[in-house]
Amino acid sequence: MNLPTISWNYLKGKPLNTFLNVFLLALGIAIIIVLLLVSRQVEENLTKNARGIDLVVGAKGSPLQLILSSIFHIDFPTGNVPLEEAEKLLNHRLVKNAIPLALGDNYGGFRIVGTSDEYLSLYSAEIDDGDIWKEHFEATLGSDVAANSGLKIGDEFYSAHGISGGGHSHESDPFVVVGVLKPTGSAVDKLIFTNIESVWLSHDNGVVEADSAVSIPMPTRNSSVRPAFGVRPSGTTAAQSKLKLGNADRDPSIPLFGKEITSMFIQYRSPLGAVQLPRYVNSQSSMQAASPAFETARLFTLIGVGVDVMQGFAYLIIFISALSIFIALYNALKERKYDLAIMRSLGASKQKLFVHVILEGLIITSLGAIFGLLIGHGMVELLGVLFEQSGQLGVTGKQFLKTELIIIAGSLIIGVIAALIPAIQSYRTDISKVLAQG
Amino acid sequence: MIEFKGVSFSYDHKATFNFKDLRLEQGSHWLILGASGSGKTTLLHLLSGLLRPQAGSINISGKDIANISEAELDKFRGKEIGLVFQKAHLISVLSVKDNLAMAQYLAGLPQDSGRTKEVLTELQLESKMNSKPYQLSQGEQQRVTIARAVLNKPSVIFADEPTSALDDMNTEKVMNLLENQAKKYNATLVIVTHDQRLKGRISNQITLETL
Numbered sequence: 001m002n003l004p005t006i007s008w009n010y011l012k013g014k015p016l017n018t019f020l021n022v023f024l025l026a027l028g029i030a031i032i033i034v035l036l037l038v039s040r041q042v043e044e045n046l047t048k049n050a051r052g053i054d055l056v057v058g059a060k061g062s063p064l065q066l067i068l069s070s071i072f073h074i075d076f077p078t079g080n081v082p083l084e085e086a087e088k089l090l091n092h093r094l095v096k097n098a099i100p101l102a103l104g105d106n107y108g109g110f111r112i113v114g115t116s117d118e119y120l121s122l123y124s125a126e127i128d129d130g131d132i133w134k135e136h137f138e139a140t141l142g143s144d145v146a147a148n149s150g151l152k153i154g155d156e157f158y159s160a161h162g163i164s165g166g167g168h169s170h171e172s173d174p175f176v177v178v179g180v181l182k183p184t185g186s187a188v189d190k191l192i193f194t195n196i197e198s199v200w201l202s203h204d205n206g207v208v209e210a211d212s213a214v215s216i217p218m219p220t221r222n223s224s225v226r227p228a229f230g231v232r233p234s235g236t237t238a239a240q241s242k243l244k245l246g247n248a249d250r251d252p253s254i255p256l257f258g259k260e261i262t263s264m265f266i267q268y269r270s271p272l273g274a275v276q277l278p279r280y281v282n283s284q285s286s287m288q289a290a291s292p293a294f295e296t297a298r299l300f301t302l303i304g305v306g307v308d309v310m311q312g313f314a315y316l317i318i319f320i321s322a323l324s325i326f327i328a329l330y331n332a333l334k335e336r337k338y339d340l341a342i343m344r345s346l347g348a349s350k351q352k353l354f355v356h357v358i359l360e361g362l363i364i365t366s367l368g369a370i371f372g373l374l375i376g377h378g379m380v381e382l383l384g385v386l387f388e389q390s391g392q393l394g395v396t397g398k399q400f401l402k403t404e405l406i407i408i409a410g411s412l413i414i415g416v417i418a419a420l421i422p423a424i425q426s427y428r429t430d431i432s433k434v435l436a437q438g
Numbered sequence: 439m440i441e442f443k444g445v446s447f448s449y450d451h452k453a454t455f456n457f458k459d460l461r462l463e464q465g466s467h468w469l470i471l472g473a474s475g476s477g478k479t480t481l482l483h484l485l486s487g488l489l490r491p492q493a494g495s496i497n498i499s500g501k502d503i504a505n506i507s508e509a510e511l512d513k514f515r516g517k518e519i520g521l522v523f524q525k526a527h528l529i530s531v532l533s534v535k536d537n538l539a540m541a542q543y544l545a546g547l548p549q550d551s552g553r554t555k556e557v558l559t560e561l562q563l564e565s566k567m568n569s570k571p572y573q574l575s576q577g578e579q580q581r582v583t584i585a586r587a588v589l590n591k592p593s594v595i596f597a598d599e600p601t602s603a604l605d606d607m608n609t610e611k612v613m614n615l616l617e618n619q620a621k622k623y624n625a626t627l628v629i630v631t632h633d634q635r636l637k638g639r640i641s642n643q644i645t646l647e648t649l
Binding site: 435 | 516529542543545
């Protein structure tokens with residue numbers, strides 16, 4: 001028998017009251033934990049995925065959509081752009097490097113990305129087993145794809161049309177798995193890599209189809225391009241840079257005329273690129289340029305409003321729970337004044353009664369904090385597991401943040417504050433008066 | 439031994455009680471009688487340290503409880519004074535056994551479940567050890583408070599109207615227990631009452647006069 005046991009027994013004596021108070025606080029804390037974890041993880045993940053990419057160039061449309069579809073692989077692409085036009089940009093003096101992407105197919109819901117190994121070096125992705133893709137219809141799998149699709153090295157599979165699962169499958173040419181990548185914790189893990197030519201070849205017309213837009217071959221706009229761009233019509237063999245369509249030399253048997261890619265990652269040669277390139281692309285070509293940093297920041301200001309509202313709601317719930325704990329303890333004092341007087345008559349000091357009541361507040365809020373943490377982390381984990389989209393954003397309930405310690409400390413302080421006035425009143429109990437009443 | 443010298447007390451400095459000096463030998467049994475408002479309960483609360491006098495000294499077992507610190511008084515009360523009230527006032531959320539364990543804990547004594555069991559057995563309550571107070575009859579509840587009062591082997595047992603809510607049979611039982619337990623531990627027993635049934639049982643009587 002000690003003070004915490006006595007306090008705990010009083011709480012057990014009113015199970016519904018105690019449950020309500022613990023539940024209210026746990027709910028408030030859980031909401032805050034969910035918001036905290038999800039927004040933090042999504043932000044971290046977006047930043048990590050966009051690292052090293054200064055600009056994304058693709059078909060005109062929503063810049064946010066372009067970013068989400070090309071970098072994070074969660075939205076549909078905005079459409080396609082002519083390879084020719086994209087290639088011109090590579091020769092701009094402010095462009096240090098450009099990585100082309102061809103999207104449009106999937107296998108079992110995992111997106112097939114036509115690109116070169118430069119895409120992998122953006123994420124420092126390394127081969128775990130096998131090799132990277134070189135020949136047409138060779139594919140290298142991200143770690144999650146390897147783990148969840150059942151594909152092994154040497155297996156053949158048919159790609160399906162569309163970005164997400166369940167599309168019409170291309171029955172002509174199967175892909176062969178040649179390698180598996182190590183986990184990177186980025187979007188790479190959920191992708192299947194091949195060269196761009198394979199994506200073209202699996203579509204009869206040689207045009208990369210994006211789900212969102214009916215693919216219309218862009219008219220070549222060579223005539224409208226300014227001479228300063230320094231680009232000659234396709235087919236010329238001048239010593240100009242070419243986009244790497246894969247990890248092997250270009251197949252000369254595939255005509256490049258009228259071919260399209262979905263988008264292109266650009267790295268600037270100098271910071272001046274950030275000033276000039278986006279405007280140049282947007283005004284001088286049929287393509288649009290979107291900055292990952294700017295678009296993710298914009299996304300977060302949009303989401304931020306919702307997060308703020310939810311957070312305010314959570315704090316309101318926590319305030320109500322504190323009020324409810326206070327009212328419960330305060331009301332209980334009336335019926336417990338004899339108990340408190342008896343405890344004094346049995347040798348308890350005033351301080352002991354004070355601590356006894358404070359402990360009750362503390363026990364409720366500790367339980368609330370513990371359940372809140374469990375529910376919060378459980379909900380985030382469930383979110384990551386149940387919803388493909390949030391899984392792709394790297395949402396997991398297994399991460400613990402330092403901020404959570406502040407939340408726990410805060411809830412304990414709430415317990416003390418809610419119990420303070422009742423505790424002071426029990427400290428002041430006039431034992432003689434109470435006991436003389438009967 | 440209890441010595442009561444020159445004690446005066448007043449609620450809110452209005453009517454002042456000036457108590458006669460008293461001297462109660464260790465192990466003796468006393469009844470304090472008097473009409474309502476004569477200061478019976480006030481006297482008992484002064485003796486048990488629940489109230490502190492404005493003047494005078496109250497010496498119990500060699501300690502002047504009128505002139506020690508509050509913390510010391512709390513400790514002394516827990517160890518040396520057993521209190522029984524008209525109503526049982528047990529802690530309703532704790533079992534009978536835990537009510538007694540709490541008395542040991544609050545007095546700062548080691549928690550001895552053997553001692554708890556011994557006392558409960560003596561008062562024929564061993565079968566109720568794990569019951570909650572509301573599951574007991576009024577007579578049983580009053581017996582538990584007697585068990586709680588004698589648990590720490592106090593040198594004084596004070597009882598405030600312990601029988602006024604009980605029928606004749608239970609009064610007989612409770613009084614037997616109080617007297618036997620006091621005898622057993624050689625504790626001084628002081629009962630404040632206006633219950634006429636007790637007058638014949640204890641010959642040492644102090645009658646307080648109304649102011």
